[in-house]
Structures are given as structure tokens and as C-alpha cells.
Amino acid sequence: MVLQTLVAIGPLHGYGIARRIEQVSGDAVLLYQGTIYAALVRLQQRGWIRAEWGVSDNNRRAKYYELTRRGRQHLEHETKAWHRLAAVMGRVLTQTEGGS
């Protein structure tokens, strides 16, 4: 989800990412603020995002995260896999009645 956010919006700082995810999922996914940092570190260690200190729009220092090429690839891959799974599940679940 973090990766998707970054794809959509572009490089963003950690707070922004968390808020955006909250908004987009309609508060259905409430990330405990604490876990975002751990998640960001894990993504960094896997080489899917990159971090850099920069200045935010209201002149504050913030750490900005950016998607890397590998991250982009991984995101595409995972998204495809998710869609495939969803399609299969859909097919399986719709043939419960009257199947042969």
C-alpha cells in the first residue's frame, strides 16, 4: 500500500503516506502511526524505496521516500498477482451453485 501511494502521488514524507492511506481506504485501514516507521524501514532494506531528507512545502525538514525501479517492478508484479488471485477466487466462488 505504501508503494502504491508513492506511485500515485510521487515522493512523499512518512506522515503524508500514512495520512493518504488512511484517507484512501476510507479509514477502513487505520495504520497505527507507530507501525508505519517499521514498515518504511523494511521497504528500505528490501531496496524498494529510497529515503532522503528534504524540505516540505511549509519549510519543515522531513524525510522523503521515493519509489525505486525495483520497487516499481515489485509493485507491478504484486498487483498482477493480486488481480489474478482475485479473478480465480471470483470464478471459484461463483460456481458453487449448479456446478458440475
Next chain:
Amino acid sequence: MYRLVQRLLAVGRHRALDDDLNEELESHLAMAAEEYRCAGLSTAESERRARLALGGVQRARDEHRRARALPLLESALQDVAYAMRGFRRRPVFALGAIAVLALGIGVNTAVFSIVRPILLLPLPFANPHQLVWISPSSEEGRSIGTYTGAELDELKLRTRSFSQVSAYYAFFRFAPFTLTGNGDAEALTGTMVAPNFFETLGVRMAGRVFSSADASASGFSSTAVVISHGLWQRRFGGDPALVGKTLSFNFGPATVVGILPAGFDFGSVFSPGIAVDLFLPLPAVVPAVWGNALSTVARLNSGGTPRAAQAEVDALMPQLRREHPDWGAITAQVTDLNSHVNGRFRRSLGFLWVSVAMVLLIACANLSNLLFARATARTREFAVRSALGASRGRLIRQLLTEGMLLAIAGATAAVPIAYALVGAVRSNTTLGIPLLEWMEVDSSALLFTASAALVAGLGSMALPSLRISRQRDGFVREQPGATTAAPLEGSMRSILVISEVALTCVLLVGAGLLARSFLNAINVNLGFQPARAHRARLNLPLALLSIEQTVRRSAMLDEVTSRVRAVPGIEAAAITDALPLERFRGWPAGDPGQIYPPGRRPSAFLYVTGPGYLRAMGIPLRAGRDFSAEDTLDHRAVIVNERLAQRLWPGQDPLGRPVVTSWPGTYTVVGIATDVRQARLEEPSSVFQMYLPYTQVPIAAVDLVVRSPLPASALAPAIGSVLRTIDPDLLAAPLQPIDDLIDRAASPRLFLARLVTGFSLLALLLACVGIYSVVSYGIKQRFYEIGVRVALGATRRQVCRHVMSGTLRATGAGIVAGMLAAAVTARLITSMLYNTSPAEPTVFVAVPLAVAGAALLAAYLPARRASRIDPVVALRTE
């Protein structure tokens, strides 16, 4: 995988990463606050809301930390840093523990390296388990374990169990080999080997092995020789072009056809303590006059076993006995070569290993004690940590870390100790223990050290960890002023003391018995007087060695004897070709008028000597006379020892009786000599000995024996100059005291006695350190109570006694237990003792006294301090 690397790298940077996270958190906090402010809330309210929204900061930090690095590794490093700080605060404790471990592990590694080639490794040959030793069972009529050439040929031809059968000349110490030319003449020990000898053992060498073309006629000379690696390095500096060069020896020039590899030392396998440097080929047909002089080594076919070979040989022997009645009751025993070489030492080395393991046990017990005391003293610290949330597991892990750190430090310090000890043993090249140069501290020994350290570290943490885990929440409850430590603790410590003392007693008894055996062995009645006697190896000129030269040779030896006798300070001098405890060979000896079963003529050890030998060696004559000028080829004479006289002519006067032996002629008994210890110090003199004069029998390897009150350093120059005037190359080796023979014969016994004594003294020291620390600890625990006692009027004596009582009781119990155990285990080493009963009273009285005395001292030192406790100070201390 990539992530793992990242996480590893992050371990060291935790402070920087923490700061980074804090900055990020702050910036997010600010942004959140900003958002709320934009929504219209006040600054204070927006900040509060922001903090709420952000949630548990500490939790975020924890999660972050857990994700970014390896928490296990980090906390382990924390433990290590904490432990190091603790050690720095208490250096005496840390150094003491490390010293105890270093000594315990160090001696164990050393002994492991020492026993390894003999107990654990196969012999250093190719496919060593296929190698066997074939020898006749000992019985009258045969020399020790050897065959004649003809017998060996039959064995070779008519058996199928062996892929190779080979032999070497067993009496090689009688072979006079000297390397002459370029430099000083050097007497070498060498032997003759069958052409396939090195091949049978699977030894690969530079150059080539002997071919059948090399075989000489006589055996004692050759045109082709093989030299040892040691000689090659020592004398020729490892000259790579030596193969093919011709060297000059006393028997003539010979070409070096092969050089043995560094890993092969004939002496260390077949004659421990003697360096064999030269090898000649055996004649194709072994001269019958040699008698049975061949030691046999064979290689089994692949898949064969010694037992199967033994069965085949057993079936063959009766046939041979029938076909060759003059061979007597020939037998053959097939043993695997490893048992033959090492079997004699297995028991004593096993005992050595067990005793050093006991030392390690004591060291671990000590360490356990020390750590235990420390753990108890740190109750406060553990209480605080536990209250702050440390789990019991975490605390135990802390203790384990400390134990392991001490063990690692101890193991590291142990390695140089092991090197030193092994080096000292190896430097004793005349030690009669096989495979000496294979004793080294190598990678397997280091692995052993590491395992020992691991076991020691973990084992000694067992008790303290137990203590920690036994505490429930009541860490803080224990006051320093508590008078009674938990009863379990006290009994644990008593058990430690008892076991340490008991093990020490067992070790000391063992050491005492071995030392006693050694002393008994060297004080045995040798039959001759080694004190004030010296010997010098002589090198007869080659021209005089043949049989035809007997007259000239004897004249030269006579001259040597008379001129040496003229040297001031010399009481007696004589020539001999054999010395007791050094080299010996046997010839049959019988009365021609008696009938013996075929091949069963009694065999006697032979000394070819000149007149005055008995006097020079201090061997008393029982009857008759020594050789003199009358004993020429027309009046052949022999001197026999009492035993042989008894055997041949029981109850009758032996003087004047005739004797026939391997050399032609009938010899008349002219003297009876006392029995002399022949092969080993310990063997009773039930052997037969005879002396023949060199005027009548060939002599080749010659020693000059002198008796004088002067020391060797004063005699050597005079004797040397006398000999040089007769022949410049006559002196082949420097003058040496005869006592050396006894020392060399006793060297394995001395070696074992020394090591076990050293280890048991070490154990005693460790046990005393243990007692000392237990008593000190007890005092510390009962500081308050002692103060109360003193305040209430206890005298210093009473305090002393009170403090020592518990430990001394444990010591007493330990001594009793130890002596009982020693009485039992001493029986196990009976075979290693000499003339010493396993219940030797002096040892069994001295050891408990010594241990009790040492323990008393060790307990008294801290108790004395306790008795001086100022009650005011003690009572004030809470």
C-alpha cells in the same frame, strides 16, 4: 538475504539511526499539529491532538528498532558490553577465573596432543589397519620376537593372507655404521631392511626404494643406502641434489638412492627413543649365522583380518615343525601393528588423560563456585533488573554470556600453556615413547580446546543459573545481614568442596604410587654399578672388521685397553660390544653333553668383552675369574651368569664345564658372574647371560667402558687424545655416563610420574583456591553475624573456628571419600606400578595429611581476617 546484510550493518549504527528516527518523529508531529491548526484548533490543542493521533511514540520506536536491525544480536552485544564493564570493576575475580580456566584447559589440550598419536590416531602409514606384526611367542630357545631368514621365507611363500611380507634386522644396534668424509666422523644407528620394506609400509620417498640388485652379500655393507629425513636435514642441510650422490662410510662408499620423507621416522615406531638414520638392504639370502634376527612386518590383503591371518598361520606352523625339526616349536602370532607399537602405553596414557580430565573438573568446580558467589553477591543488581522488566531468561543469558567470555579468554590463554608443555615433552628426544614427533598442538587440538572451553563455560554457569531461576520475586527480599543463606546454596557449595577435595586425593594417590614405582625402578639392584662408570662408542677401522683380522683387531683393542688404563684417574677400563639396558642379542648356549629338545637349546644374551669388563662395570664375580691373556683361540673361554649356570648344571659346579654356541668351538666356563638387569629395569633377572672374549669371537660395534671417580669432563680430553694417537677416527661419540642407560630405561616411567605429579599438585592448588574462596564468601555473607558475635564477646579463635567449621567438615568428608575412591582406583593402575602395592601405606598416609594441611591453611587465611572484623563496622553495615 539482502535484508539480512542491511540489518547486520545497522547493528553498529543504532545511535545514528535513533537520532534519525527522532527527527522524523518530530517532523511528523509538527506536520500533524500544523494540520490541526489549519483546521482551526489552538496551538496547544492541535499539538495535543497531534500527539494523540501519532500514538505511542515509544512503541513506534520499538517497532522501528525491531525492524531495522537484529534485536537478538544487539542484546547479545549489550550483554557482552555489560559483562566487560563488570569484569573491569572486579579484575581480581575475572583474572582469577581466567587463570583457573587457562590452567585447566591448557593441560588438557597438552595431554590431548600427547595421547592423540598413540590412543586416537592410526599409525602414520598408508592404510595402517592392514599392517600387522608377526612374531613368535616368547619361549626358551628363541630371541625376542624374531625369525631366521629361512623361516621368514617359508612364511612368505606358504601363506596367502598377506599381500606383502617384509622384515628388518632387529639387532641393529650392534651394526657399526659410521659416516666419514667431509666433516667429523659420525656414528649412525642404522639397520638393514628388506627391499620391499618401505613399500609394505606405504612410505613414499624421494629417490627410489631398494631393488633386488642392491642386496649385498653380507648385509653390513652396501653400495646403496637410504637415509632418514632427519639426517638429510641435519648433516646435509636438506641438499636437494643428494639423491644419487656417493657418500663414504666406514664400510665403504655408497650411493644415496633414496631419502625418507619427513613424516616417517623408523625409530619413533619401531624403537622409540633411538634415531635410526641409515638403511641398508638385507641380503637376498640372509646368512644363517645371523640366527633369528629378523623382525617381521606384513600387510594384509584388502579385506583380510588379523584373525583370519592368524588362523592360516596356525594351520601352517605344525607343518613347518614337522618339515624342519631343528626349528623347534616354531610359532607365529599375528597382531595388528598399532597394538604392537602402542599397546604397551595405552593404559598409562589413558590414565594420564583421565587424571588431567579430573583437573579440568576441579577447575570447573572452582569456576562454578566463583561464579556462584558472584551471582549471589549481585542479588541486588538482578533484583533491580528484574523489577525493570528483565525476564529470568534474560538474566540467565547475561550470566551465560559472562561465563562464555571467561571461557573464551581462558581458552585463549590456555593455548600457549599447551604449546609450552607439548614442546617440553617433544624436546626430550630420548624418551622411549613412540610417535613423539606426532604430538603437536594442531587444529584438532585447538578444536578440542574450544569444546573444552564451551563445556567449561556452560557447565560452570549451571549452578549460578539455577540459583537465579530458583528465586521467585523475592530478589530484593534478601538482606545482606541474613544469617543463613538458603540451605540449598550451602549444600551445593559443600558438594563442590567435597568433590574437589576427593578428586585431588585420588590424583595425589595416583601420583604418589607412580612416583614410588619410579623410585623403586631406578633403585633396583641392577647387578652392576653405574655410578662413576662411563662409556664411549668406538669406531673400529673397516679393515679390521672382517673375521680374518681377528688377531690384529684383538691386538688393537688390547692396546686401547692398556693405554686407557694408564690414564691417571682411571680405575678400570675394558671393551664390550653390548651394554645392559641398551642393546642385546641372544645366542643359544648349551652343554654339548646334554640333550635338548630340537631347537630348544637355552638362549643367552651375549656380551663380547675384553678382560676387565666385569670390574669396569662393577659386576661381582661369584666364582672363577675374568678373561685374561690366556684365553686365546686354543683355550676358548666363556663366563656365564648364575642363572645360566643353574639352568645348565643345576646344583653342580659349573667351572670347567663346556659350552657350545653359535660360533664354532667349545668354550670352557672360567667364571660365574652375577645376574644383571638386561632388557628392562623392572624385569627380574631370570635371563641367561654369557660373556665371550673378543679374541675368540667377532666383534664389530665396540664400546669402551671406564670406571673413575673423576667426572666425564675431566676424563674426556685425556681419553680422547689417547685414542686419537692409536687411530684418529677411533672415538665415534663423546664420553657418557653409564647412568644415562638407567635414565633412558626409566624415562617413560619418569615421564608419566612427573606429569601426573604435576597435575595432582595443580589440582591441590585449585582445590585450595576453591576452599579459600568458599570460606571468604561465607564470611562476606555472614559479616553482620560475625560482628554480632564479636560484640557479644567471642574471641578471635572462636570466630576463626566458627567460620572455618563448615568448610573443614566438607573437606574432611572429601578426604574420606577421596581416599576410599583412591583405594579402589589404585587397583586399576596396578599394572603400571613396579614393586609398589596399590595400597602403599606411605602414600595413603602422606596424601590425606598433605591435603588436610593445605586445606587448613587455605581456610585459615580468610578466617584470620574474619576474626579481625571490627564489630562496629559490621553492625553498621546493612
